[in-house]
Amino acid sequence: MKNKIVFTGGGSAGHVTPNIAIMNKMKEKGWDITYIGSRKGIEEDIINKENIPFHGISSGKLRRYFDWKNFSDPLKIMKGVMDAYFILRKVKPRLVFSKGGFVTVPVVIAAKMLKIPVIIHESDITPGLANKIATKFATKVFVTFDETLKHFPKERVLFTGSPIREELFKGRVSEGKAWLGFHAPKPILTIMGGSLGAKKINETVRAILPALTEDFQIVHICGKGNVDTSLQNVKGYKQFEYISNELPDILAASQFIISRAGANSIFEFLALRKPMLLIPLSRNASRGDQILNAESFEKQGFAKVLLEEELTEATLASHIEELKTNKEILETNMNKNSAPNTLEIILAEIIKAAK
Incomplete structure (x- = not known):
């Protein structure tokens, strides 16, 4: 009988794509994989493309601020716990691996009720x-930044780094340029605002x-519903709501990246040695985690940073010019970075915890 594992994570692509990196390795080792996410969340579309059984559960958002939904969402979370409980009891996994997002809370609670070991991975600082x-409720906590170790119990936390999808390293420059129809000698600049897009950046x-x-x-890559059809025929400009299978080739062909500062994405760019300009999500729209991620990368010399509050046509143009000027310095700093063998560390810990 195959070993079984349940993965969970959702709300954004950043809570799903690192799971895919791990799941691909687990498949190679013969594990039976099931995914639990939110109903109608972005994770369902992504996981279905991976041909992995997906179960949607009720989920509610947890907030630190007042909202009328704070009165109804606890009921959704309780319903989610029961949904997850019956799924887990039926699947009988050896372990649950959680990448984060509000949908994971009911799953982790249900796993604890069923005495199933839980590993969670925290992306941000x-x-x-x-x-x-x-x-x-977790047996073990993995973290991406070593600065994050202090936020969790010492006896249960482990610095692993960020799991990177191996297919990203298989991108081909020629295929990327051909798919885009880019044949000019000009460098390729890829701009992305995360899976949900970024209105101000766009x-x-x-x-x-x-x-x-x-x-x-x-x-x-401008996010769902954000393509500007009036710009479809601009030479040297291609816009997409989302890129999936072609992304490794696109990144291989790109000399520069402009992006939000979600941890998973920026560690992928670091692994690919791509000079990046980071425009983190502002504190007005988040808890400030992306700002801390960006500051860490800037301090280590991996990226340039432009705060969204300072984003204007002039500052964007000047920061892009600075990115271009500092290309070799950024590449040198990134080449000096020795990342841990994240996937091997995580796989070893999963096997240990599942015994």
Whole structure:
């Protein structure tokens, strides 16, 4: 009988794609994999493409601020616990691996009720509320940044780094350029605002597009519903809601990246040695985790940073020029980075915890 494992994580692609890196390795070792996520969440579409059984459960958001939904969401969470309980009891996994997001809290609680070991992975420097709660029920906690170790119990925390999808290293420059239809000698600049897009980044990029296309060929991954059809025929500019299978080739062909500062994405760019300009999600729209991620990368010389509050047409143009000027310095610093063998560490710990 195959060993069984349940993965959970959702709310954004950043809570799902690292799971895929681990799941691919688990498949190679013959494990039977099931995924639990939220109903109608982005994770369902991503996991279905991986041909992995997906179960959707009820989930509610946990908030630190007042919202009328704070009165109804606890009921959704309780319903989610029961949903997860019956799924786990039926699947009978040896272990639950949680990547974060509010949907994971009911799953982790249900696993604890069934005495199933739980490992959680925290991407950011400071833990989110969902993982803070999940830690109480976890057997082990993995962290991406060594700065994060102090936020969890010493006896249960382990620095692993960020799991990187191996397929990202298999990208081909020629295939990326051919798919995009880019044949000019200009460098390729890829801009992405996360799986949900980034309105202010999109608008500012498009406002200086004529100047950008003089120096770069632009790949703009702008998020669902954010394609501007009036710009479809601009030479040297390609826009997409989301890129999946072609992403390794696109990144291989790219000389520069502009991105939000989600931990999983920036560690992928670091692994690929791509000079990056990070525009973290502002504190007005988040708990400030991306700002801390970006500051860490800037301090280590891996990236340039432009705060969203300071984002204008002029500052974006000047920071892109600075990124271009500092390309070799950034690449040298990234080449000096010796990341842990994250996937091997995580696989060994999963096997140990599942015994």
